[in-house]
Amino acid sequence: MPPVDDSISPPPARPADDRTSTTIARDDEDVVVVVAKQRDAPRTREEDGTRTTTTIEGVEEDGVTNVRVCVRLRPMITRDHRDATTTPDYDDDDDAAMASPSSSGGTSSRMKRHASGLATPTSTSRILSPKVVLVGSERSSNQRRTTAVEQKQQQQHAPPPLSSSSFSSSSSLSAWHTHPNDIRRITQSKHTAPYTSHRDVERMADYSYDRVFGPSDTTSTLYDECVRGVVKSFVDGYHGSVFAYGQTNSGKTHTMTGSPDEAGVIRLAVRDIFRRIRSSQSAPVDDGGSNDVSSREYLVRVSYLEIYNEQIYDLLAQPPRPSASPSRMSLQHHHLPPSTSVRIFESRTEGVVVRGLREEIVTCPGDVYALLDAGNARRRVGSTGMNRTSSRSHSVFRIVLESRASSSSSRIGGGGGPELRGGSGGGVPSIAPASNSSVNSDSDSVATQQSQGASVRGPVRISSMSLVDLAGSESVKNTGSTGVRQKEGQYINKSLLTLGHVVHKLSELSSREKGAMVAPNEHIPYRDSKLTRLLQPSLGGNAQVCIICNISPALSNLEESHNTLKFALRAKKIRQHARITEVTDEKTLLRSYREEIEELKRQLREATRTSSDTQDSQQRHRQSRLDQTPKVAVDYSSSSDEEDQDDTQVLVSAIANLESLILKAGAKSTRKATKTTVRSNSSMATTSDDGNDESSLPSRALDAALMRAESPAVASDSPTTNGSSLMTPETTQRVEHGDEDDQHLLEDLHRIQEMLGAVMKKKLKGGGVKTTPGGGNSINVNNLNGRTPDRDAEVERLRMQLQEQEVTSAMRKADSSFLQSQLNVKDGILKEVSILLEALEKRQLALETENKQLREDLAGAANMIEEADAMRLILEQRLLEKDVEIVEKKSI
Ligand SMILES: Nc1ncnc2c1ncn2[C@@H]1O[C@H](COP(=O)(O)OP(=O)(O)OP(=O)(O)O)[C@@H](O)[C@H]1O
Numbered sequence: 078m079p080p081v082d083d084s085i086s087p088p089p090a091r092p093a094d095d096r097t098s099t100t101i102a103r104d105d106e107d108v109v110v111v112v113a114k115q116r117d118a119p120r121t122r123e124e125d126g127t128r129t130t131t132t133i134e135g136v137e138e139d140g141v142t143n144v145r146v147c148v149r150l151r152p153m154i155t156r157d158h159r160d161a162t163t164t165p166d167y168d169d170d171d172d173a174a175m176a177s178p179s180s181s182g183g184t185s186s187r188m189k190r191h192a193s194g195l196a197t198p199t200s201t202s203r204i205l206s207p208k209v210v211l212v213g214s215e216r217s218s219n220q221r222r223t224t225a226v227e228q229k230q231q232q233q234h235a236p237p238p239l240s241s242s243s244f245s246s247s248s249s250l251s252a253w254h255t256h257p258n259d260i261r262r263i264t265q266s267k268h269t270a271p272y273t274s275h276r277d278v279e280r281m282a283d284y285s286y287d288r289v290f291g292p293s294d295t296t297s298t299l300y301d302e303c304v305r306g307v308v309k310s311f312v313d314g315y316h317g318s319v320f321a322y323g324q325t326n327s328g329k330t331h332t333m334t335g336s337p338d339e340a341g342v343i344r345l346a347v348r349d350i351f352r353r354i355r356s357s358q359s360a361p362v363d364d365g366g367s368n369d370v371s372s373r374e375y376l377v378r379v380s381y382l383e384i385y386n387e388q389i390y391d392l393l394a395q396p397p398r399p400s401a402s403p404s405r406m407s408l409q410h411h412h413l414p415p416s417t418s419v420r421i422f423e424s425r426t427e428g429v430v431v432r433g434l435r436e437e438i439v440t441c442p443g444d445v446y447a448l449l450d451a452g453n454a455r456r457r458v459g460s461t462g463m464n465r466t467s468s469r470s471h472s473v474f475r476i477v478l479e480s481r482a483s484s485s486s487s488r489i490g491g492g493g494g495p496e497l498r499g500g501s502g503g504g505v506p507s508i509a510p511a512s513n514s515s516v517n518s519d520s521d522s523v524a525t526q527q528s529q530g531a532s533v534r535g536p537v538r539i540s541s542m543s544l545v546d547l548a549g550s551e552s553v554k555n556t557g558s559t560g561v562r563q564k565e566g567q568y569i570n571k572s573l574l575t576l577g578h579v580v581h582k583l584s585e586l587s588s589r590e591k592g593a594m595v596a597p598n599e600h601i602p603y604r605d606s607k608l609t610r611l612l613q614p615s616l617g618g619n620a621q622v623c624i625i626c627n628i629s630p631a632l633s634n635l636e637e638s639h640n641t642l643k644f645a646l647r648a649k650k651i652r653q654h655a656r657i658t659e660v661t662d663e664k665t666l667l668r669s670y671r672e673e674i675e676e677l678k679r680q681l682r683e684a685t686r687t688s689s690d691t692q693d694s695q696q697r698h699r700q701s702r703l704d705q706t707p708k709v710a711v712d713y714s715s716s717s718d719e720e721d722q723d724d725t726q727v728l729v730s731a732i733a734n735l736e737s738l739i740l741k742a743g744a745k746s747t748r749k750a751t752k753t754t755v756r757s758n759s760s761m762a763t764t765s766d767d768g769n770d771e772s773s774l775p776s777r778a779l780d781a782a783l784m785r786a787e788s789p790a791v792a793s794d795s796p797t798t799n800g801s802s803l804m805t806p807e808t809t810q811r812v813e814h815g816d817e818d819d820q821h822l823l824e825d826l827h828r829i830q831e832m833l834g835a836v837m838k839k840k841l842k843g844g845g846v847k848t849t850p851g852g853g854n855s856i857n858v859n860n861l862n863g864r865t866p867d868r869d870a871e872v873e874r875l876r877m878q879l880q881e882q883e884v885t886s887a888m889r890k891a892d893s894s895f896l897q898s899q900l901n902v903k904d905g906i907l908k909e910v911s912i913l914l915e916a917l918e919k920r921q922l923a924l925e926t927e928n929k930q931l932r933e934d935l936a937g938a939a940n941m942i943e944e945a946d947a948m949r950l951i952l953e954q955r956l957l958e959k960d961v962e963i964v965e966k967k968s969i
Pocket of ligand 1: 151152154323324325326327328329330331332464466467468469547548549550627
């Protein structure tokens, strides 16, 4: 049984029969729709020889749970009223209205200026109490002109004419009310009755969900009660997905992204995830029965994309605007390529795959916030008649977590425990990184050499959390959009319609076969839009899903609110079966990094051993020379010593870099964790797994590594190496930034030249060499015209060193331009593959259509054959009868 999460408030009392019911009141009759049947059940494990499935807590005993759906009614804002009284204040074809990094005036202002309604006095959308009385007409002046027939129909169903006073008092009220005593219900307000069409009996509906949040509820409350559980499961290893759905201007972005005054779900989730990672040490790790109470180590990476006009764009792939609090991640962004269109396709083995999306490894909430801000600044926003800062795209912020038991009790080879092989494709789209992504999970680029100590093996859990802010459905009637906005609106509506179809189909299937998952051969129209293809793994079953349905309190949005609530009811019926995904034999980033660290440690041990061997031999050599020659105080700390130390520093620094990316449970803060991790590893190393002693690491090098690990700026100054095994994200970055490296090399060269110059000067001046203070056999070098064999050797050595550096520099330049050209080639190939895939996809669709047509033709032909056969039989029968007739006639 997993630890009970105290932070999650207990669910509201359930009906006696343990069922959650949805009631739709229809005039005088009540239709009860059973929405869910949930019962707290312990985790169960099923084993079928090769894999173990662990089911989530709080689900039915058969391991199936329903999608969690909550509804959020946003507060009244002045715009609700203004929308109904003014014409749209936007310019459709003006792309400048589209928020861009330069036009938005900063990320915080880009956050759709959510606080504008709350904090800025000049704002146009201020929150109003739902009960505040407004004056004005509820009917929008920008509503489309009605036809004569429609006018007639409206007159038939129209409410009685209202005086301006009666209208103003009713229109100011929220169209919906929530029930303080029943936090699951939302009902259409009574005063809306006159506006309710008698044809639609559901208009006065009383809906019920997992939880309904009223205008005074905060995002934090919503998070605690609906999302926290999904996040907890995510950290435990289950896939999760949270998305905000609703019409335009209903508060989706406010809920997901938040405002400067109120953190949104994404930030709250990020904070929670890191908090859970830090505190997970104290919680027993339920890994399928071993009762292992060891801590885990984690690798967190994030990506951010948007779907705009049916194209996927990478929101992390453009250089960000300078950030107020530069972090390692934000610094890296200055070198990112411009945003590219990303490809999505289906792979037989991996499921839905997103190709070419940048993923960033993050080690603390600050890293994530910087990325989020950068991505939000790039998200497409435009002004419409309904929302001044309307999202014109669907956005998906995705967090991937890899974790493994970090103690020595890790099971080798992954015996026992939940093992569900199949990579990350189980519950979320896998992401195949871009060729120049700062994270390259391609195993080629990460050293995967022989050193695979016991600590490297053991299953790695992969879970992913998708936080989705959907664009809102909109009607041209209300937004008054034309041109670009109208086209965007059409794309948005089309994809939401497909989402509606998918949800409808899934809910039907779930109701039909209660408890059964979607049959593999059942056709669900995921492929009809990029959005549904992307959400397919989440909706398809292997994820914990929470849908937040946002509705507006405005009477003018009544129709859309009903649609949203109906969508929510359907979504509530979808059944999910989340499982932990554990990978034992496939490459994961975490395992690659661990292997890399092990390999570097091995190299480090070797380097220190070689160094001490060299020192020994030098010592012996020195001793023999001292025995033979007069005592001259020549600096015997040879250059090879320095080189060895440099090598060691590079290795220690590389280890520190990698270690800093892996988060350990129990660390106080991740920045500190970097230090703790490195320190504890190096000190632990004295009793490391394979018993090798690393205590002899040069403390200077270790300190330097720690400083680098703590300070990205220092880290970027660290020496680099050509060794592919050191291609950590940072070193990769350095290769990309060949200029900086060249600069370092030049500095090195200058240093050596200066040393050489000083030596030459001394030589020319005939400067003396200090003799040892008490050296009995000391000699005056002037007697030798300033020349000693040692000095000549030193000059020669420095000359050689200079040459070597020049060669190294040239090689590095060649290397970096070669790598750059390789990247370009790969990018080109990727683009070609994308085009081919697209063509293939089109061809496949065409073939599918052709097949369908052929099948219909075939069925038609078969029918015709059948009919012809029947006709032939009839004719034969008639022929027979005729024959008989003739025979009879003849006989007569
Ligand atoms: N809970 C809330 N508290 C205060 N203001 C809110 C709340 N929800 C929404 N708002 C305000 O309502 C307006 C519309 O919200 P938002 O932009 O989040 O809607 P949306 O559903 O994302 O719209 P679109 O689909 O057009 O992008 C904003 O001005 C926002 O600040």
